[in-house]
Amino acid sequence: MHRLARRADGGETLLRWLAGRTGGWVGLLEPSGTVLVGNTPALDAAGSSLVTRGLDDMHARGLQTFAADDGPTRNAVFLAVDLPGGAENPVLAFVGADSVPRSLAADAATLLGTCWWAEAIRRNRQRVEDTEAGCREAVLHLLMSRQVSTARQLASALSPRLPDPVRVHVVDCGADDRAAVIRRCTELSGGMAWVVRCPVHVRQVIVIAPGSTKGLPRWGRPLEVAIASEVGGSVIGASDVVGLRDTAVAYEQAFHALAVARGRVQRWACFDSRLELAAILAPHGLQWATGLLEPLTTYVPARATDPDAHELAATVRSWLAFSTAATRHLKIHRNTLSARLRRIEELLELDLGRADQQAVLDLALRIRSTPRASGPPGPADPARVVALDDLLTMPAAQEWARNLLRPLRETAHASRHEATLRAWLDSGSRLSATAVVLGISVAAARKRCARLEQLLRRSLLHAPDARHDLWLALHAADLGRRAGHA
Numbered sequence: 001m002h003r004l005a006r007r008a009d010g011g012e013t014l015l016r017w018l019a020g021r022t023g024g025w026v027g028l029l030e031p032s033g034t035v036l037v038g039n040t041p042a043l044d045a046a047g048s049s050l051v052t053r054g055l056d057d058m059h060a061r062g063l064q065t066f067a068a069d070d071g072p073t074r075n076a077v078f079l080a081v082d083l084p085g086g087a088e089n090p091v092l093a094f095v096g097a098d099s100v101p102r103s104l105a106a107d108a109a110t111l112l113g114t115c116w117w118a119e120a121i122r123r124n125r126q127r128v129e130d131t132e133a134g135c136r137e138a139v140l141h142l143l144m145s146r147q148v149s150t151a152r153q154l155a156s157a158l159s160p161r162l163p164d165p166v167r168v169h170v171v172d173c174g175a176d177d178r179a180a181v182i183r184r185c186t187e188l189s190g191g192m193a194w195v196v197r198c199p200v201h202v203r204q205v206i207v208i209a210p211g212s213t214k215g216l217p218r219w220g221r222p223l224e225v226a227i228a229s230e231v232g233g234s235v236i237g238a239s240d241v242v243g244l245r246d247t248a249v250a251y252e253q254a255f256h257a258l259a260v261a262r263g264r265v266q267r268w269a270c271f272d273s274r275l276e277l278a279a280i281l282a283p284h285g286l287q288w289a290t291g292l293l294e295p296l297t298t299y300v301p302a303r304a305t306d307p308d309a310h311e312l313a314a315t316v317r318s319w320l321a322f323s324t325a326a327t328r329h330l331k332i333h334r335n336t337l338s339a340r341l342r343r344i345e346e347l348l349e350l351d352l353g354r355a356d357q358q359a360v361l362d363l364a365l366r367i368r369s370t371p372r373a374s375g376p377p378g379p380a381d382p383a384r385v386v387a388l389d390d391l392l393t394m395p396a397a398q399e400w401a402r403n404l405l406r407p408l409r410e411t412a413h414a415s416r417h418e419a420t421l422r423a424w425l426d427s428g429s430r431l432s433a434t435a436v437v438l439g440i441s442v443a444a445a446r447k448r449c450a451r452l453e454q455l456l457r458r459s460l461l462h463a464p465d466a467r468h469d470l471w472l473a474l475h476a477a478d479l480g481r482r483a484g485h486a
Contacts, residue, residue, distance in 0.1 A: 001014060001017070001108060001111055004017055011112055011116055011119060014112060015027065015037060015038065015112070018094075021104070022094055023096075024094055025038065025039060025047060025093075025094075025095040025096055026093065026094055026095075026097075027039065027093050028116060029092075029093050030091075031059060031088060031090070032055075033048075033051055033052050033055050036090055043095060046070065046074065047074070047096065049070075050068060050069075050070050050074060050095065051076060051093060051095060054066060054068030054093075058091075064079070064080040065078065066078045074095070076093060076094065076096075077093070077094040078092070078094075079092045079106070080109075081109050081112055082110075082113050083117050090116060092108065092109045132158060133196075135154060135157070136194070136197075137197065139154050139162070139194070140196045140199070140206065140247075142154065143208075143244065144247060144251070144317075145310075145314045145317075146245050146248070146369065148245045159191075160192055160193070163194070163209065163210035163211065165242060166208050166209065166241070166242060166244055166250060167209050167210070167239055167240070167241050167242075168206065168208055168209075168238070168247060168250035168251050168254045169209060169223060169236055169254055170198070170207075170237045170251070170254040170257075170258045171185065171204060171205040171207060171231070171234050172201075172203055172204050172234060172236070173203060173204070174203065175202045177233075178202075178203075178205055181231055181234065182195045182197070184230060185207050188223060188227055189207070189209055189223060193207050193208060193223070194208040194209075195208075200325050200328050201325075206251065206254075211242070223238070224238040224269075225266075225268060228266060228267045228268040235258060235262055235268070236267065237253075237255060237259070237268070238254055238257055238268070238269070238270045238271065239253035239257065239271050248369075249276070249366075252464050253271035255464055256457065256458045257270055257271040259453045259457075260457045262453075263453070263454045272457045276366070277363065277400050277472060277473075278363060278367045278370050280396045280397060281363070281367055281394075281396075281397060284386055284391060284394065285363075285367050286368070287386065288385050288387070288391065289364040289368050292361075292364045293348070295348055296313060296316075296347050299312065307340055312340055312344055313365070315332075315337065315340045315341070315344070316361065317365055318330050319337065319341060320361065320362045320365070320468065321463060322464060324337070353428075355425055355426065355428055356471060356475070358468060359471040359472050359475075362468040363468065392476040393476070397476055398476060398477075400473070400476070401472075404456065404469065405473050408456060420434070420448045420452060421452055423438050424449060424460065424467075425467060425474070429460070429465060429467045431446055431461075
């Protein structure tokens with residue numbers, strides 16, 4: 001019995017052994033008679049009735065052991081199982097047994113009490129871990145929506161403190177390995193990183209590490225290198241160093257780097273630190289973005305229970321990043337997501353089924369989110385609004401587009417690569433539709449897109465992908481060519 005009790009499923013295994021040893025039904029019951037653990041087959045109606053009567057008599061008399069029967073055909077023996085800490089004692093029951101030696105029952109009750117207490121501790125620990133994981137995920141949601149103050153308040157109940165500035169790492173690993181990977185990433189960061197399960201991708205872990213390298217990592221290696229070296233089979237993408245309020249930007253950067261890392265022997269990559277288009281256009285494009293988004297940012301729902309402007313903005317940001325997986329990110333039903341997107345389309349007078357209008361909306365949201373020294377923007381001034389096409393023909397935007405597309409256009413088979421990219425964008429980033437346009441198989445289309453990921457250093461096959469930036473880059477390049485830019 002001691003050997004059986006030491007197993008991970010010791011309680012259930014020991015009960016099965018006792019049933020075989022005594023020839024009856026054996027189970028662990030709550031004082032009310034509810035079966036906590038019992039062997040199969042379950043008790044029949046007569047057996048259940050005998051157990052109920054026996055337990056009632058046992059507790060009425062204040063006994064720790066009790067024997068009951070319903071005549072010469074069936075009997076039951078009950079023993080209270082002692083648990084430490086004043087917990088409510090379960091009862092070990094033998095029903096219909098041929099014989100129950102007193103020493104066997106006493107030893108079994110002691111061992112089952114230990115097994116049950118250990119299992120209760122394990123369940124409590126799991127509840128604590130699940131609660132902590134939920135809190136960490138809530139903090140991540142707040143950071144992604146730039147609610148830094150609230151995120152700090154919630155995070156203060158856990159450890160470590162949220163760093164600022166930060167570098168975000170996305171670690172791709174096995175879905176069943178995430179708990180172990182979280183522990184290892186925490187160790188490799190010296191306990192200084194905020195490590196969270198990705199709420200969207202079940203194979204990924206998000207590591208929000210201090211942007212400063214002081215004291216991190218412990219062995220003089222960048223954290224992404226340490227993780228790739230110490231966590232077998234993992235693939236890691238790392239962002240630039242950004243302020244905590246720009247965690248969402250850093251996450252997308254790390255995700256794009258992850259796409260590059262998948263094609264590298266070392267299994268890690270850092271984001272290409274070329275300037276973001278939103279940051280380039282913000283000084284001149286803020287009025288344009290403010291005007292485009294004004295119906296959304298000033299929206300007041302007719303009913304208090306309807307989503308407000310902030311919730312709708314968070315919804316469309318998540319959908320633009322994760323597509324239909326936004327339901328997992330936001331923890332909402334797909335019908336709720338569809339209803340919110342329809343409301344956003346009505347407010348902004350956009351067709352979110354079109355790739356070009358998705359890209360335009362994504363750019364406007366990112367420009368509005370770009371850090372500014374002067375605080376939140378005021379209402380748009382129509383006299384100062386610059387049209388998007390004019391913004392994209394500015395020299396800085398043209399340079400950005402050339403830099404982004406240069407690896408594609410300066411390689412062999414450049415025309416084929418660009419044709420693949422345009423087909424992928426025109427097909428709504430769907431591989432099956434892309435394959436039809438190109439006249440190739442889906443597997444071949446996937447292979448071409450994987451090659452584009454390595455050339456462009458951006459994610460195409462997994463959300464959040466780079467379709468919005470790539471559409472804008474191609475559109476800017478087309479505008480520049482028509483305008484005579486080099």
